[in-house]
Amino acid sequence: MELAQPIQPMRAVIRCKAKQLLIADSELRETISCFDAALFQELVITLFRAESYQKLANSCRSKQTAAAIEDRLAMGLAIAYKRIKQQQRDPLVQQLNQLLKTAG
Secondary structure, eight states: OOOOOOOOOOHHHHHHHHHHHHHHOHHHHHHOSSOOHHHHHHHHHHHHHSHHHHHHHHTOOSHHHHHHHHHHHHHHHHHHHHHHHHHHTSHHHHHHHHHHHHHO
């Protein structure tokens, strides 16, 4: 008798769906010249280390639930990335970053 494999949202699927959402976002494409892979990776690491992710992943009981969790987390990841990139373009944020660079 074979043991049933636990059903969990797939991290690779979440990353892929988030990237697809970002690529499809025409507003983001207009304002950002290139994809910031380092920022995206940092957001992914933070997401998957979060206790809330672990609870969601461990509570999964069906493929449908896993797919819904993947969609929700991918959307959240895409929104976080977009928000950070938009804030980086804010003149005040740019001034503060410049001050930090010159002070350091």
